Amino acid sequence: MPLADPSPVSMWQAYADGHLALALHPSVGGVSGPSRLMSRPGGTKVVLSPVVPDVVGSARRTLEVFDHWKYSLSGWPLGLAAQDGIENLDIPWSQIACIFIGGTTTWKLSQAVKDVVMAAKAMNKWVHAGRVNTPGRFEYFDKMGVDSIDGTGLSRYSHMREKMST
Numbered sequence: 001m002p003l004a005d006p007s008p009v010s011m012w013q014a015y016a017d018g019h020l021a022l023a024l025h026p027s028v029g030g031v032s033g034p035s036r037l038m039s040r041p042g043g044t045k046v047v048l049s050p051v052v053p054d055v056v057g058s059a060r061r062t063l064e065v066f067d068h069w070k071y072s073l074s075g076w077p078l079g080l081a082a083q084d085g086i087e088n089l090d091i092p093w094s095q096i097a098c099i100f101i102g103g104t105t106t107w108k109l110s111q112a113v114k115d116v117v118m119a120a121k122a123m124n125k126w127v128h129a130g131r132v133n134t135p136g137r138f139e140y141f142d143k144m145g146v147d148s149i150d151g152t153g154l155s156r157y158s159h160m161r162e163k164m165s166t
Contacts, residue, residue, distance in 0.1 A: 049076070049077045049078060049079035049096075049097045049098040049126065050073065050076050050078065050079060051078075051079035051080070051081050051098075051100045051128075052065065052066045052069045052070065052073065052078055052079065052080060052081070053065050053069060054066075054080075054081035054083060054102060055083065056083065056102060056103070056104075057083055057084050057103060057104050057107075058083055058084065058085065059082070059083040059084060059085040059086035059088075059089050060085060060089060061083075062080075062081055062083045062086075063086075063089060063092070066078075066080055066092065070095060077096075077097030077098070078095060078096050078097060078098075079096060079097065079098040079099065079100050079126075079128070080092065080095075080096045080098075080099050080100065081099075081100045081102040082099050082100065082101050082102060082103060082113070082116050083102055083103045083107075084103045084104055084107040085107075086103075086112075086116060087112035087115055087116060091116070091119075093119075093120075093123055093125065096125065097125065097126060098120075098125055098126035098127065098128055098147075099116065099117075099120045099125055099126075099127055099128070100128045100129075100130060101113055101116070101117070101127065101128065101129040101130065101141075101146065102130055102131075105131075108129075108131070109140070113144075114144060117144050117145060117146060118145075121145055126147050126148070127145070127146040127147050127148075128146065128147060128148045128149065128150070129141040129146045129148075129149045129150075130149075130150055130151070131150075131151055131152075132149040132150065132151045133151035133152065137151075
């Protein structure tokens with residue numbers, strides 16, 4: 001599904017980051033139930049894949065955290081946050097439904113990310129890119145073929161959304 005498709009499914013995909021995984025586990029932070037769900041128009045709550053907690057900028061540490069949390073989150077179609085260096089490690093493709101392109105800005109703009117996205121698409125995995133807050137970054141990931149995006153700026157500031165739609 002292209003990023004430009006204005007259908008409710010593409011516009012309102014809910015990708016919770018590690019906070020959802022923490023909220024689902026009662027022993028962490030004392031929070032019960034999913035705390036970061038997005039609403040589609042009409043108020044329906046949607047979670048496509050919770051992204052397991054990650055360590056920004058470190059694929060190796062993120063995979064360790066993934067291995068720890070995946071059992072606590074069994075029953076959910078899990079998402080893995082791709083971080084710097086994941087291109088040199090074994091991605092647990094058979095255990096995930098989606099890959100969330102995280103990492104540092106330099107890494108996000110590298111050939112390694114393009115390769116990870118291409119591999120994910122070849123295996124029919126959903127690809128989501130985070131921190132997409134400019135028209136240039138939107139076009140970059142759209143050309144790459146990602147399925148959905150998010151960005152704090154997009155969710156908070158209407159002028160940023162307006163720039164994306166022009």
